[in-house]
Amino acid sequence: MLRFALTRILMALPTLFIVAVSVFVLIRLIPGDPAQLMLGDLADPASLADLRARLGLDRSLPMQFAIWFGNLLQGDLGQSINSQQAVLPLIAQRFFISAQVVLVAVLFACLVAVPAGVIAAWRQNSSLDLTLVGLATLLLSIPTFWLGLLLLLFFGLKLEWLPVVGYVSIGEDTTRGILYLVMPILTLFLHEIGVILRMARASTLEVLRLDYITHARAKGLSEGAVLWRHAFKNAFGPTWTLIGLVLGNLLGGIAVVETVFTIPGLGRLLVDSIFARDYPVIQGCLLFVAFTYVLVNLVIDLCYPIFDPRVTAE
Amino acid sequence: MNLKSSLAIALTLVAAPVLAQQSTINVALNADIRSTNPGVNRDDNTDAVVLHMVEGLVGYRENGAVAPLLAESIAVSPDGLTYTFTLRKGVKFHNGAVMTSADVLWNWNRYMDAKTDWRCRAEFDGRTGMKVTSVDAPDPSTFVMKLEKPSAMFLDTMARTDCAMVAIIHKDSVKADGSWDRPIGTGPFTLGEWRRGEFVSLKRFDGYVSPPGEQRDGYVGRKRALVPEVKFLSIADGATIKAGLMSGALHVADIPDSDVPEMKKIPNLEVMSAPSATKHAFLFQTRDALLGDVRMRQAIAAALDLDQIVAHTSNELGKTNNSAIYVSSPYYSDVQRQRYSQDLAKVKKLLAEAGYKGQPIKLVANKRSTVPSFPAAVVAQAMLQAAGINSEIEVLEWATQLDRYAKGNFQMMSFSYSARIDPAQSYNQFSGPKDAFPSKAWDSRRADELIEKATLVGDPAERQKLFDELHKLMLAEAPLIFLYNQVDTAGVSRKLRGFAPWVAGKPRLWEVSFAN
Numbered sequence: 001m002l003r004f005a006l007t008r009i010l011m012a013l014p015t016l017f018i019v020a021v022s023v024f025v026l027i028r029l030i031p032g033d034p035a036q037l038m039l040g041d042l043a044d045p046a047s048l049a050d051l052r053a054r055l056g057l058d059r060s061l062p063m064q065f066a067i068w069f070g071n072l073l074q075g076d077l078g079q080s081i082n083s084q085q086a087v088l089p090l091i092a093q094r095f096f097i098s099a100q101v102v103l104v105a106v107l108f109a110c111l112v113a114v115p116a117g118v119i120a121a122w123r124q125n126s127s128l129d130l131t132l133v134g135l136a137t138l139l140l141s142i143p144t145f146w147l148g149l150l151l152l153l154f155f156g157l158k159l160e161w162l163p164v165v166g167y168v169s170i171g172e173d174t175t176r177g178i179l180y181l182v183m184p185i186l187t188l189f190l191h192e193i194g195v196i197l198r199m200a201r202a203s204t205l206e207v208l209r210l211d212y213i214t215h216a217r218a219k220g221l222s223e224g225a226v227l228w229r230h231a232f233k234n235a236f237g238p239t240w241t242l243i244g245l246v247l248g249n250l251l252g253g254i255a256v257v258e259t260v261f262t263i264p265g266l267g268r269l270l271v272d273s274i275f276a277r278d279y280p281v282i283q284g285c286l287l288f289v290a291f292t293y294v295l296v297n298l299v300i301d302l303c304y305p306i307f308d309p310r311v312t313a314e
Numbered sequence: 315m316n317l318k319s320s321l322a323i324a325l326t327l328v329a330a331p332v333l334a335q336q337s338t339i340n341v342a343l344n345a346d347i348r349s350t351n352p353g354v355n356r357d358d359n360t361d362a363v364v365l366h367m368v369e370g371l372v373g374y375r376e377n378g379a380v381a382p383l384l385a386e387s388i389a390v391s392p393d394g395l396t397y398t399f400t401l402r403k404g405v406k407f408h409n410g411a412v413m414t415s416a417d418v419l420w421n422w423n424r425y426m427d428a429k430t431d432w433r434c435r436a437e438f439d440g441r442t443g444m445k446v447t448s449v450d451a452p453d454p455s456t457f458v459m460k461l462e463k464p465s466a467m468f469l470d471t472m473a474r475t476d477c478a479m480v481a482i483i484h485k486d487s488v489k490a491d492g493s494w495d496r497p498i499g500t501g502p503f504t505l506g507e508w509r510r511g512e513f514v515s516l517k518r519f520d521g522y523v524s525p526p527g528e529q530r531d532g533y534v535g536r537k538r539a540l541v542p543e544v545k546f547l548s549i550a551d552g553a554t555i556k557a558g559l560m561s562g563a564l565h566v567a568d569i570p571d572s573d574v575p576e577m578k579k580i581p582n583l584e585v586m587s588a589p590s591a592t593k594h595a596f597l598f599q600t601r602d603a604l605l606g607d608v609r610m611r612q613a614i615a616a617a618l619d620l621d622q623i624v625a626h627t628s629n630e631l632g633k634t635n636n637s638a639i640y641v642s643s644p645y646y647s648d649v650q651r652q653r654y655s656q657d658l659a660k661v662k663k664l665l666a667e668a669g670y671k672g673q674p675i676k677l678v679a680n681k682r683s684t685v686p687s688f689p690a691a692v693v694a695q696a697m698l699q700a701a702g703i704n705s706e707i708e709v710l711e712w713a714t715q716l717d718r719y720a721k722g723n724f725q726m727m728s729f730s731y732s733a734r735i736d737p738a739q740s741y742n743q744f745s746g747p748k749d750a751f752p753s754k755a756w757d758s759r760r761a762d763e764l765i766e767k768a769t770l771v772g773d774p775a776e777r778q779k780l781f782d783e784l785h786k787l788m789l790a791e792a793p794l795i796f797l798y799n800q801v802d803t804a805g806v807s808r809k810l811r812g813f814a815p816w817v818a819g820k821p822r823l824w825e826v827s828f829a830n
Contacts, residue, residue, distance in 0.1 A: 032713030036720050038355065039433070041732055041743070043720065045751065047436050054431065082348055083510060084355065094511070152557050165549055165558035167512055259551045264511030268550070272345070277713050
């Protein structure tokens with residue numbers, strides 16, 4: 001298992017290198033200059049040249065890349081042009097905030113959507129199935145920003161149960177922290193239910209059609225035993241993979257949800273940095289997102305044998 | 315009691331402290347501040363927050379005139395070269411130290427040090443014309459500055475908000491190695507906490523010594539902090555800001571003009587607006603093969619129904635102003651009211667004279683919600699098409715548009731200039747030689763001469779003549795068309811007393827309190 005994990009991590013290194021080069025080049029291909037943005041509409045060429053020199057933007061692109069990549073190899077992602085903060089702690093701080101929203105939302109979504117998907121498949125074409133599939137499609141179709149605004153309107157403005165703007169970390173004040181997280185988590189939870197439920201239903205349906213399920217039923221096993229002991233274990237693989245992809249995606253940024261609920265997470269940091277052309281932060285964020293994606297999927301792969309003994313790390 | 319009621323009561327009880335913080339005024343900012351270092355790594359939001367904590371020797375009054383702030387009086391020598399500032403007595407920094415001229419001297423030297431990266435160093439070291447040749451602190455309450463040549467803009471530049479009013483801060487604001495720590499200023503609020511991406515909290519400075527005056531007057535006048543805390547929250551989404559205002563979680567927030575009718579219907583909110591000195595305009599590239607012909611530019615000006623454009627884009631709050639001078643300026647004379655008018659017969663004649671054959675004109679715009687760039691472009695395009703001028707809109711993201719603006723890489727652009735109070739500074743924003751400054755819209759030797767003269771002449775009547783001549787020249791050459799001055803509109807909780815928007819376009823939270 002350890003060898004498998006190490007091999008996978010080593011295999012990820014070229015991916016991360018390609019991401020690093022691509023991000024560095026692509027972000028500089030977009031017109032716009034961080035120094036110009038800092039000085040605004042009144043930047044005179046002399047002041048602009050001064051600032052560009054101070055930020056190191058007057059050097060050639062290969063030189064800029066060499067400096068950045070050299071620092072990266074030493075674990076230094078550089079310093080934000082905007083806030084002058086070190087990029088790595090900034091990302092870590094913002095990632096923690098995003099991660100608590102994403103992990104809780106996905107966990108609850110799995111707890112609800114996976115059994116619901118299996119039950120929908122078990123009762124295929126029944127009114128229960130149609131209701132669950134309809135609900136999943138509806139939740140999947142609603143854009144998260146709109147869903148978030150609806151929740152804000154209902155729980156924040158109409159019922160006045162939950163705070164509308166601001167953020168308090170759980171570490172600072174647990175009760176208030178949770179209150180501020182309820183709506184963003186609920187938004188993601190509702191959206192991801194749709195995604196996971198449909199996959200759980202589809203993969204269970206596929207398994208339920210196989211001969212060994214008929215054989216299990218013929219042996220006189222109860223429907224519960226057929227469903228959970230035989231069908232579910234085999235059907236969960238694709239859903240588990242999807243959960244990995246969903247987690248990787250969401251951990252990489254939930255900018256829309258963070259913007260609506262004023263959560264200072266990683267997604268908002270990335271979007272703000274793109275608008276400000278804060279190159280070191282953009283590069284750091286995207287590299288971190290790629291790394292997270294690789295890591296989450298590695299963990300997902302390593303967990304396969306738990307659900308399906310036929311799959312081994314070797 | 316059913317489950318729903320129990321849940322509601324439980325949540326409301328838990329949420330109560332969050333929702334009801336009556337000692338703190340919550341103000342929305344559309345983005346986080348960049349730093350707390352006055353005039354260094356800044357933008358409009360940064361200036362707005364920082365100027366609650368720091369003050370300069372002079373500041374703007376409500377009408378944009380410059381008046382003493384940390385200075386008690388200012389004496390100018392007859393030759394206009396020496397400015398003697400007598401400091402107000404008993405002014406304290408947030409750490410309790412008394413401000414003296416030695417502090418002013420230390421600050422000036424720090425600002426003029428290239429390592430500080432002060433935004434306005436070029437304004438005072440001769441690079442843009444004005445040069446401070448020496449400074450001196452002959453006694454604890456006197457500070458003397460000498461200029462190379464007289465300048466009518468010296469005090470105005472000292473008061474500029476983007477220069478942080480040349481804020482006087484205590485030496486302990488910087489660390490031993492010279493790097494920035496935190497602002498220890500003389501303002502009515504001190505820095506409480508800054509959580510990046512979340513909020514900046516300012517606390518009342520109990521030792522504050524307010525400038526004289528019976529009422530608030532721009533950045534001078536009475537400046538008491540009447541609440542223990544002001545919190546500036548960074549909220550990027552307009553819909554969330556709206557929800558925050560409606561719920562009462564936010565007490566003050568800028569709102570786009572398009573939301574004004576809806577916000578006026580909300581009983582717990584008051585909608586306040588005031589014209590600022592920010593200018594919205596259509597710029598022409600006068601070096602363009604087509605728009606280099608003044609008849610083409612005049613034809614475009616005559617094709618536009620400016621009142622309709624302004625009414626549409628400002629939701630009928632703005633007033634057409636083709637002048638570079640804002641409407642409440644003392645220099646806004648009858649001549650400055652002269653403007654373009656729609657005249658389709660004139661358009662036809664000018665287009666024929668210019669030999670226009672339907673070549674497309676690209677109008678660059680952006681979709682930032684804080685400026686009317688895109689809606690103004692859409693209405694203008696329809697009017698131009700109706701007048702027989704083929705125009706296309708090119709929508710760009712702001713950073714890209716700014717890059718194109720800086721390089722002069724456009725035919726026509728829907729653009730907004732940040733607020734400049736002094737008319738000469740306002741003209742300086744867009745006038746100058748294009749070879750050296752590609753972003754300048756107006757490259758006219760005569761205009762530059764007049765502006766240069768206006769920076770030297772102090773007599774208001776003499777300056778008025780210069781600005782009036784400049785306005786007439788600008789209308790004739792049409793290097794750009796000013797549309798109107800931004801109307802700053804804020805949604806303000808009815809629980810607050812004393813808040814008012816003003817010409818500088820930045821919120822002021824001193825002399826503001828909760829009703830009862």
